[in-house]
Amino acid sequence: MRAQTSKRTDARRNRGLILEAAKAAFGRDGVHASLDEIARSAGVGPATLYRHFPTREHLLCEVLHERQAVLLALRDEALALPDAKSALYGWMTALGDYLGAFNGLPQPFIDAFEAQASPLAVTCRTLVAITDEFLARAKADGAARQSVCAPALFLSALGAAFVHDKAGRYGTTPEQVEAIQAFGYLTGHPAVDTSHSIRKTGAFHD
Amino acid sequence: MRAQTSKRTDARRNRGLILEAAKAAFGRDGVHASLDEIARSAGVGPATLYRHFPTREHLLCEVLHERQAVLLALRDEALALPDAKSALYGWMTALGDYLGAFNGLPQPFIDAFEAQASPLAVTCRTLVAITDEFLARAKADGAARQSVCAPALFLSALGAAFVHDKAGRYGTTPEQVEAIQAFGYLTGHPAVDTSHSIRKTGAFHD
DNA sequence: CCTTGAAACGGAGGGTGCCTCCGATTATAT
DNA sequence: ATATAATCGGAGGCACCCTCCGTTTCAAGG
Numbered sequence: 525m526r527a528q529t530s531k532r533t534d535a536r537r538n539r540g541l542i543l544e545a546a547k548a549a550f551g552r553d554g555v556h557a558s559l560d561e562i563a564r565s566a567g568v569g570p571a572t573l574y575r576h577f578p579t580r581e582h583l584l585c586e587v588l589h590e591r592q593a594v595l596l597a598l599r600d601e602a603l604a605l606p607d608a609k610s611a612l613y614g615w616m617t618a619l620g621d622y623l624g625a626f627n628g629l630p631q632p633f634i635d636a637f638e639a640q641a642s643p644l645a646v647t648c649r650t651l652v653a654i655t656d657e658f659l660a661r662a663k664a665d666g667a668a669r670q671s672v673c674a675p676a677l678f679l680s681a682l683g684a685a686f687v688h689d690k691a692g693r694y695g696t697t698p699e700q701v702e703a704i705q706a707f708g709y710l711t712g713h714p715a716v717d718t719s720h721s722i723r724k725t726g727a728f729h730d
Numbered sequence: 731m732r733a734q735t736s737k738r739t740d741a742r743r744n745r746g747l748i749l750e751a752a753k754a755a756f757g758r759d760g761v762h763a764s765l766d767e768i769a770r771s772a773g774v775g776p777a778t779l780y781r782h783f784p785t786r787e788h789l790l791c792e793v794l795h796e797r798q799a800v801l802l803a804l805r806d807e808a809l810a811l812p813d814a815k816s817a818l819y820g821w822m823t824a825l826g827d828y829l830g831a832f833n834g835l836p837q838p839f840i841d842a843f844e845a846q847a848s849p850l851a852v853t854c855r856t857l858v859a860i861t862d863e864f865l866a867r868a869k870a871d872g873a874a875r876q877s878v879c880a881p882a883l884f885l886s887a888l889g890a891a892f893v894h895d896k897a898g899r900y901g902t903t904p905e906q907v908e909a910i911q912a913f914g915y916l917t918g919h920p921a922v923d924t925s926h927s928i929r930k931t932g933a934f935h936d
Numbered sequence: 937c938c939t940t941g942a943a944a945c946g947g948a949g950g951g952t953g954c955c956t957c958c959g960a961t962t963a964t965a966t
Numbered sequence: 967a968t969a970t971a972a973t974c975g976g977a978g979g980c981a982c983c984c985t986c987c988g989t990t991t992c993a994a995g996g
Contacts, residue, residue: 532992535944558982569946574984609916616915630892638899652900662916672915676906679897680915683889683907686836691885693844694858700882701889703922708914709822709878709886710815710868717913738963741973764953775975780955 539576541566546587554627555584581632585643588625592647595622599654609667612658613706616681619651620702623685630686637679652678671716680705745782747772752793760833761790787838791849794831798853801828805860815873818864819912822887825857826908829891836892843885858884877922886911 530536545566549557559580563573577583598618605611623629636644656674663670684705691698736742751772755763765786769779783789804824811817829835842850862880869876890911897904 530944532943534991538945559984560982563946570983571946571985572944575944580983609918613916634893634896637896659915667917668915669913669917671906672910673902673906675900675902676897676910677915679893679900679902679907680889680910683886683893686892687840687885687889690840690843691882694881694885696879696881696885700877700879701885703920704878704882704886704914705910706914706916707875707918707920707923708910708912709865709874709883710819710912711873711875712815712913714909714913716909736972738972740963744974765955766953769975776954777956777975778973781973786954 535576538566538568538572542568542573542576542583543586546583547590550584550587550626555580555629555632559583579642581636581642581644584626584632585647588647591622591625595619602658607667608658608662608665612662612668615655615658616677616706617702619655619678619681620685620688623681624688627689630682633682648678655681669713669717671714741782744772744774744778748774748779748782748789749792752789753796756790756793756832761786761835761838765789785848787842787848787850790832790838791853794853797828797831801825808864813873814864814868814871818868818874821861821864822883822912823908825861825884825887826891826894829887830894833895836888839888854884861887875919875923877920 530539542562545562546557549562549565559573560570562583563570566573573583577586595618599615602611602614602618605614623633632642632644633648636642636648639645652674655678659668659672659674659677662668663672684701687701688698691701736745748768751768752763755768755771765779766776768789769776772779779789783792801824805821808817808820808824811820829839838848838850839854842848842854845851858880861884865874865878865880865883868874869878890907893907894904897907
């Protein structure tokens with residue numbers, strides 16, 4: 525959250541140049557864009573980049589801040605919807621768009637999930653928390669299944685984002701994938717949602 | 731499918747050594763394991779590895795053959811089930827296990843999806859075709875939603891596999907993620923399944 | 937304006953991984 | 967036993983990541 529509060533003007537300037545170059549590179553080449561190349565196109569040495577952003581995740585995190593503002597605006601928009609189901613669906617759509625900002629973005633999020641040291645981890649937790657808000661409201665309204673939990677739903681969003689833009693290549697559409705995420709591929713409900721026979725691993729195992 | 735049909739015995743021997751080393755390395759380090767390291771641990775030079783397997787995907791594809799036998803056996807097992815829903819669910823579970831064989835395996839599959847030159851592309855198509863069999867039967871039985879198509883379902887499986895083993899890290903379980911994949915997170919059905927008002931992008935947009 | 941100390945810079949370079957030449961080696965056929 | 971063709975593997979080029987350290991630049995104080 526801290527802004528470019530550095531003492532020297534050249535440092536602030538370079539920081540901005542690097543962020544600009546990184547935004548372009550991540551957008552063009554995905555999250556695995558070469559950091560040396562980013563430094564080069566920003567007109568700074570590699571060491572300067574690493575001094576400002578110790579890891580790729582730090583850089584990525586800062587570049588994402590702009591997109592996060594959009595995401596939070598969409599959250600507010602969705603929160604204002606009277607229908608809990610539409611609100612949750614709207615949030616999940618916005619989340620999907622956010623996670624599709626750069627090619628390969630779900631991967632660092634997954635990694636951050638396990639390494640809480642990553643600067644993305646806090647973002648991760650925030651997104652799960654917001655998801656939980658929408659989910660709780662939808663559950664209370666009967667709009668979401670009772671057995672869904674926020675972390676799993678967030679993971680599901682990561683998985684969907686992972687495959688989202690590849691749908692066109694194989695005779696299907698992103699909307700189809702989203703529909704499976706939202707409504708499943710099977711008909712009916714899992715056993716745990718109907719309070720009948722709560723066996724260990726769901727209805728159809730063995 | 732062609733076995734080790736090479737002219738010289740040392741070539742066949744090396745091929746086997748490389749496959750053995752690769753299986754261990756992929757299992758330990760995931761699909762991004764160092765190829766030079768695999769060659770080293772197999773006791774051959776890097777060039778030998780690349781002569782036998784021009785790309786990482788070729789090597790991966792061969793290593794996966796063993797697992798594919800298991801997968802096909804599970805398919806037969808599922809095909810024998812009288813219930814179409816259990817059959818489809820069983821297949822999706824088997825597919826998920828297969829895709830979880832090595833850490834990061836979904837990524838090469840996604841890549842193969844777009845580059846039909848990859849040796850994994852044919853595997854990809856086969857898996858989609860099998861998925862389609864189970865899906866068609868389930869649809870006819872009313873066990874699967876009508877608007878689900880096999881490519882989208884396969885992509886969904888890739889997405890689920892991508893996040894599958896990370897569930898434990900964040901207070902949820904793989905089963906939760908599978909449940910969302912199978913039954914969705916929302917209640918009810920999408921508009922397209924009820925033959926009412928087929929608008930372009932589903933029920934909850936805008 | 938000049939000095940001066942600290943902050944910031946960036947080139948050089950070490951480590952690793954990918955992949956390919958090409959001279960050396962080895963298997964097989966005659 | 968020899969010839970020949972298949973196979974091997976080390977060396978090395980290239981890209982990327984990241985860091986050390988001598989040099990430059992800022993800005994505060996005289």
